[in-house]
Amino acid sequence: MAKVALLIGVTNYQPGLNTLPSAERDVQALAKVLQRPEVGGFDQVKSLLNPSSQQMQEEIEALFRDRHRDDLVFLFFSGHGIKDDSSKLYFATSLTQKTPRGELVKSSAVPASFVHEIMSNSKSKRQVVMLDCCFSGAFAEGMTAKDDGRVDVQRQLGGEGRAVLTSSTSTQYSFEQQGTDLSVYTHYIIEGIETGSADQDNDGVIAVDELHEYAKRRVQEAFPAMKPEIYTSKEGYQINLAQALISDPKLRYRREVSRFAERGEISDIARVGLDTKYQMLGLVPEEAAEIEHDVLKPSRTYRVNLRQYEQKLLEAALRKYPISPETRSDLDYLKQALGLRNEDVEPFEAHIAARHREVRMESAPPLLQPNRPLLNEIDPLQSGLMQPVAPLAPLERSPQSPQHSSTVSTAPRQPNRLLQGLLAAGAILAIGSVGFYGYQRSQQNQQGQTALQQALALANQEKWGEAIAKLQQIPITSSATSQSQQYLESWSQQLLKYAEARYQSGSLEEALGYAQVIPQVSPLYNDAQKAIAQWQTAWNHDRQLLNEIDRVLSSKWDVATARSLLEQIQNPGLRQPVETRIAAISQQSADVKRQNAELAQQQEAKARQRAEADAARQREQFQQQQNIVSLLSKQPSLNLSQNYQHAWLSSRGVTEADLSGKSGYELNIMRNSIYARHGRIFTETEFRSVFSQEPWYRPTYTRDEFKQLLESNLKSQLISDLEIQNATYIQNYQTQMNRW
Secondary structure, eight states: OOEEEEEEEOOOOOTTSOOOHHHHHHHHHHHHHHHOTTTTOOSEEEEEESOOHHHHHHHHHHHHTTOOTTOEEEEEEEEEEEEOTTOOEEEOOTTOOBOTTSOBOGGGSEEHHHHHHHHHHSSOSEEEEEEEEESOOOOBTTEEEOOOSOOOHHHHHOOTTEEEEESOSSSSOOEEETTSSSBHHHHHHHHHHHHSTTOTTOSSEEEHHHHHHHHHHHHHHHOTTOOOEEEEOHHHHTOEEEEOOTTOHHHHHHHHHGGGTTTTSOOHHHHHHHHHHHHHTTOOHHHHHHHHHHHHHHHHHHHHHHHHHHHHHHHHHHHOSSOOHHHHHHHHHHHHHTTOOHHHHHHHHHHHHHHHHHHHTOOSOGGGOTTSOOGGGOOHHHHSSOOOOOOOOTTOSSOOOOOOOSSOOSSOOOOOHHHHHHHHHHHHHHHOOTHHHHHHHHHHHHHHHHHHHHHHHHHHTTOHHHHHHHHTTSOTTSTTHHHHHHHHHHHHHHHHHHHHHHHHTTOHHHHHHHHTTSOTTSTTHHHHHHHHHHHHHHHHHHHHHHHHHHHHHHHTOOHHHHHHHHTTOOOHHHHHHHHHHHHHHHHHHHHHHHHHHHHHHHHHHHHHHHHHHHHHHHHHHHHHHHHHHHHHHTOOOOOTTSOOTTGGGGTSOOOHHHHTTOOHHHHHHHHHHHHHHTTBOOOSHHHHHHHTTSTTOOOOBOHHHHHHHHHSTTGGGTSOHHHHHHHHHHHHHHHHHTOO
C-alpha cells in the first residue's frame, strides 16, 4: 500500500485572472506536513507550481496511473476555478486565457471531466481530492476572492472510493487573507493535520471526514458565510489521511483551549484552570500563549469583522434612514467581503430600526422627561447602537470585547457628534436656553476624564487596542481631548517600537498586530502603514530566499549555496533558525563523511579478506588438481586381450536384453567390473574375491580416491562417458527390478 500525492498551486495568471500569492505557499506548506513520517507519512509528494494545461494533465494522469486498489492517492489544487455557461468546471493554469468578452479559452485550462476520467480509470479505491478554488477576482480590501458561482462538484468529480473536499461550491467565497501566508481553507486543513486537532475521536488517526469537519468548523468561526463541502461515497469516509500524536502535550492543551473557541476569549476563572493545565503538561507560558492565540484567532477575526460592519452600518443610518438602495448594496458587498451571513448582522439591523422608531416617537422635549437620557446625549458607542472597532492586541492572553447592549443607559453618556448634528436644531428649539449647553459641556468633560482614566488603565495592561478605542470615545469638546491626543501619539510610538522588535525577531504576524492597532487619527498612522508595506516587501523577499535555501538543503545538502543565500536575508529572526539548520547539516555532513570513510575502510578490509580467501581456495584447488594428476599417474595399464568377460561394456551401450534373466549378484558383478577395470579397490568380500582372480585386475585406488577422480574435471582420463552411462543404466535397472 503506497501513499502518493500531487499538489498543484497556480499563483501567476494571464490578464483577466488575478494573481493568488497564497496558492504557491499552500502547496509548499502542505507538502512539508504530508512528508513528515510521524504525521502525513506519504511515500511520495510531488509539487507542481504554475504549470501549463498540458503539464497539469500529464502529472495528474501519472499520479493515478499504475496504482493498486489499496493505494492512497491525494490530489490538491489551489488556484482559480472557472465554469463555462453549462456550469462545467475547469482548473485554470498559468497560461489560461479569456477572450475579450471574458469567455474562457477552454483549450488553455484543464476540464474537471478529464480529472474525473483519469480517477475513474485508476485501480485505486482510496482517492482524495482537495480543491481550494473558486471563480472571481479581488472584491474587498484585505481579502481576495478566489471564485464564485455554483458548480456541481459531486457530479463532475465524485465516484466510488473517493472523497472530494472543497473550500466552497456556491456564491459563498473562498478567501485568501492578505497579510498571511496561506489561504483560509488550506491554513486550517494544515493546522488540523499538523497539530493533530482534526483527530476528533482521539484514536490517533485523522480520517477524511474528520479533517473536513475540523476545517469547516474553524473556517466558519472566522467567516461564517464560507461553506466548505465534502462529497464522498461510504468508502470515501473511511479513508485515513494522516496520523495524530495523541500523547503530544501541545495537542492535549489545544483541546482544552478549544472549549473557549466560540467565545473568542478566556474568562478569569477559566484562566486559572488553563494555567494549571499547561503547567501539568510541562509547557512553558510562551507555548501556551501561542496555542491560545491560534485557537481563539478565528473567533476574534469574526468579532472584528462584525464590529467593522456594524460601525459602517451605523454611520450609514446616521447619515440617512431609511438607508438608500445604493448604500444598502454597498453594505451587502461589505458583508459578503467580510464573510458574514444575514443572521450575523440581523440583530444589530433590528436594533437600529428599533432605536429609529423610538427616536421618531419622541414628542416631548428631552428636559420634560427626566427619567430618560437626552437624545443628543445618547452615545451610540455606549448605548449599544455602535461598538468600537478595536484591533485585538496581539500579545494579550484573553482580551475582553465590549458586549452589545439591548437597552439605553440612563446615566449621562458621551454624545455622538453625527447624532448631535442631526438633532441639534430640534434640541435648541425644544430647550430654548443656553443653560442646557453648559450642563452638556460639564457632562462631556466628566465623561472625557473618565474615558481617559479607563484608557490609561487598559494601557498599563498593554491592551493597546482597547485603550486607543477608549481614547477615541472622548468628545472633541472635552477638556481631556488634548491629553488624549498626547497619549495617542506616545502610545503609537511605543506600538511602532514593539512592532519593529517583533518583526526583527522573525514574527511578521505579531509585528502587523501591533502596527495595525495605530488608528488613522494618529499622527504616526502613515509611518505605520509605510513600515507595514516595507516589512511585507522585505518579508516576501526573505521568504523566497528561505524557500530556495530549503530546496538546496533538502535536495543537495549544498551548504555553500545555502550560506550564500543566507547572506541576502535581511531579517535577523529568520536568519537564526537557518544558521542553526546549516550548522546541523554541516555537522551531519561531516558525520556522514566520517561514516563513509569508516565504511570504505571496512569494505577495503573485507575485500582483502575475500582476496586472501580466494587465494587460499585457489591454492587448495591447485593442490587437489595436483593430487588428481598424481592419482592418474598411478592408473594401471590394461590388457584387453586378456580374458575380460565384460569388455563390451566399454564399447557399446547396455540394453535391457543384456541384463534380462541375470540375478542381482550377476548384475552387481557386471556393474562394478566397469570400476574394477580402472583399478578401484573393493572392500566388499564378494567383489574382492571375484576380481582378484582376474588377470586384468590391478587394484590401485581406494573408494575415496576413485570418487575424487570421478568428481574432478579430469575424470575423462580415467573412465569414458559410455562406461559411466552403462554403470548408471545397470544400477537403475537393478532398482527398477529390485535385483541386488
